[in-house]
Amino acid sequence: xxxxxxxxxxxxxxxxxxxxxxxxxxxxxxxxxxxxxxxxxxxxxxxxxxxxxxxxxxxxxxxxxxxxxxxxxxxxxxxxxxxxxxxxxxxxxxxxxxxxxxxxxxxxxxxxxxxxxxxxxxxxxxxxxxxxxxxxxxxxxxxxxxxxxxxxxxxxxxxxxxxxxxxxxxxxxxxxxxxxxxxxxxxxxxxxxxxxxxxxxxxxxxxxxxxxxxxxxxxxxxxxxxxxxxxxxxxxxxxxxxxxxxxxxxxxxxxxxx
Amino acid sequence: xxxxxxxxxxxxxxxxxxxxxxxxxxxxxxxxxxxxxxxxxxxxxxxxxxxxxxxxxxxxxxxxxxxxxxxxxxxxxxxxxxxxxxxxxxxxxxxxxxxxxxxxxxxxxxxxxxxxxxxxxxxxxxxxxxxxxxxxxxxxxxxxxxxxxxxxxxxxxxxxxxxxxxxxxxxxxxxxxxxxxxxxxxxxxxxxxxxxxxxxxxxxxxxxxxxxxxxxxxxxxxxxxxxxxxxxxxxxxxxxxxxxxxxxxxxxxxxxxxxxxxxxxxxxxxxxxxxxxxxxxxxxxxxxxxxxxxxxxxxxxxxx
Numbered sequence: 001x002x003x004x005x006x007x008x009x010x011x012x013x014x015x016x017x018x019x020x021x022x023x024x025x026x027x028x029x030x031x032x033x034x035x036x037x038x039x040x041x042x043x044x045x046x047x048x049x050x051x052x053x054x055x056x057x058x059x060x061x062x063x064x065x066x067x068x069x070x071x072x073x074x075x076x077x078x079x080x081x082x083x084x085x086x087x088x089x090x091x092x093x094x095x096x097x098x099x100x101x102x103x104x105x106x107x108x109x110x111x112x113x114x115x116x117x118x119x120x121x122x123x124x125x126x127x128x129x130x131x132x133x134x135x136x137x138x139x140x141x142x143x144x145x146x147x148x149x150x151x152x153x154x155x156x157x158x159x160x161x162x163x164x165x166x167x168x169x170x171x172x173x174x175x176x177x178x179x180x181x182x183x184x185x186x187x188x189x190x191x192x193x194x195x196x197x198x199x200x201x202x203x204x205x206x207x208x209x210x211x212x213x214x215x216x217x218x219x220x221x222x223x224x225x226x227x228x229x230x231x232x233x234x235x236x237x238x239x240x241x242x243x244x245x246x247x248x249x250x251x252x253x254x255x256x257x258x
Numbered sequence: 259x260x261x262x263x264x265x266x267x268x269x270x271x272x273x274x275x276x277x278x279x280x281x282x283x284x285x286x287x288x289x290x291x292x293x294x295x296x297x298x299x300x301x302x303x304x305x306x307x308x309x310x311x312x313x314x315x316x317x318x319x320x321x322x323x324x325x326x327x328x329x330x331x332x333x334x335x336x337x338x339x340x341x342x343x344x345x346x347x348x349x350x351x352x353x354x355x356x357x358x359x360x361x362x363x364x365x366x367x368x369x370x371x372x373x374x375x376x377x378x379x380x381x382x383x384x385x386x387x388x389x390x391x392x393x394x395x396x397x398x399x400x401x402x403x404x405x406x407x408x409x410x411x412x413x414x415x416x417x418x419x420x421x422x423x424x425x426x427x428x429x430x431x432x433x434x435x436x437x438x439x440x441x442x443x444x445x446x447x448x449x450x451x452x453x454x455x456x457x458x459x460x461x462x463x464x465x466x467x468x469x470x471x472x473x474x475x476x477x478x479x480x481x482x483x484x485x486x487x488x489x490x491x492x493x494x495x496x497x498x499x500x501x502x503x504x505x506x507x508x509x510x511x512x513x514x515x516x517x518x519x520x521x522x523x524x525x526x527x528x529x530x531x532x533x534x535x536x537x538x539x540x541x542x543x544x545x546x547x548x549x550x551x552x553x554x555x556x557x558x559x560x561x562x
Contacts (some may be wrong), residue, residue, distance in 0.1 A: 162525035230318035
């Protein structure tokens with residue numbers, strides 16, 4: 001897929017949660033083709049200690065409105081600076097980067113999308129793409145508390161949404177891998193994005209059950225295009241770049257202890 | 259339009275802008291962003307005799323105005339390069355240059371011999387300055403004896419343009435440059451990364467898997483300009499300057515310090531199209547200052 005350097009204009013900057021901002025960006029020309037699970041490298045302007053771009057997953061693409069959304073967790077100086085951009089300002093992005101999630105082989109395949117924390121972000125666009133091909137994705141989203149589960153209305157438009165919270169304030173109490181839906185429905189494939197301990201648990205469940213499973217990684221990276229070899233993950237075939245060969249990997253290719 | 263062409267040994271560059279090894283992959287990674295043929299030379303990822311997995315993750319940490327890396331020369335070895343990568347890049351209409359590294363003198367020589375056979379590779383850059391490998395690499399580049407030994411051996415085995423990339427992690431870089439010039443190097447490029455360290459104070463651990471890494475980016479640029487200035491005064495062969503060049507202004511500093519050409523490294527991560535912008539910016543600056551050719555400003559530094 002062809003990659004672009006674009007100056008996008010901020011349409012909206014909202015704060016769905018004290019730790020996150022949702023940026024909706026657009027440009028005059030139609031946005032390029034992007035696959036679910038891909039990401040952008042966003043240049044951070046106006047932060048004196050931030051030098052590199054920040055890799056942020058593509059949360060949603062609304063081709064009708066010509067908008068791309070990024071759900072940004074404010075984790076450090078760079079993302080905090082990015083969170084301050086105002087409508088009308090421009091944001092320089094390099095996209096689309098990485099491989100993306102595996103699309104279902106047919107609309108009938110039962111695909112479970114498991115997300116935790118800000119890792120739910122790329123699952124929204126993935127769900128949209130599955131729905132557009134005639135499938136129905138199932139979402140299993142986990143967080144600490146009800147208020148940490150974001151964009152639920154959007155997810156519910158795409159398919160059934162199951163949730164877990166650690167404090168029991170929404171959905172089932174506990175972790176995603178403890179949710180009862182996993183005992184009730186046999187899925188054909190699981191795609192997951194979130195904190196590594198969560199993805200390891202999901203991978204362990206999938207492996208035990210013999211279900212195909214892929215995970216989306218977020219190793220620290222510099223170039224975003226497979227040139228610097230900084231963001232590597234160990235695989236059965238040696239070090240691979242999360243930015244170019246990933247961020248999505250089949251769990252059988254990784255060297256995780258699962 | 260000023261004359262931007264540069265000659266380094268028998269290597270003819272259409273303009274002085276090259277890419278620094280390890281920051282531009284094999285060129286193809288950037289073809290969506292820039293017309294590769296507009297770049298004077300593309301120095302591809304460091305290549306060693308045998309396959310190397312490189313160091314463990316984490317390999318990179320950001321610093322104010324720069325970054326450290328400890329990739330450790332991950333590459334698939336020279337045979338893989340010749341069989342699988344060379345056919346993909348050989349018809350890119352610019353100078354495709356291979357950065358060669360090794361653990362022993364014999365490794366350097368064997369790798370250089372293989373690259374010498376490749377018709378469309380007009381030059382190598384000998385990396386005697388990688389700070390991130392246990393043996394070889396920078397070990398050769400920090401003494402005049404080590405640098406002389408490896409350059410002497412490679413010079414016998416390699417008959418095209420030989421550029422030697424120097425380490426800044428030395429007391430007197432000019433003496434190393436003179437030593438490699440005496441052994442027949444056609445050019446020196448400098449600087450490779452400066453060894454650095456960043457600590458996670460909560461975990462009380464280094465931020466990189468091998469503790470230290472090589473620092474690059476605009477934070478190192480004044481050090482690089484100073485070293486280029488010192489080396490250019492000391493040697494007669496062309497000097498290639500690199501270290502934190504982000505734009506044409508930065509590049510022109512290096513030319514005035516004595517560099518005949520420059521390499522752009524870390525800046526490619528911030529702006530994947532930076533190379534061609536720098537090339538165009540150099541041309542505009544020369545035109546605006548009434549210079550007919552780049553050579554008019556090389557080493558054109560006046561006394562304060």
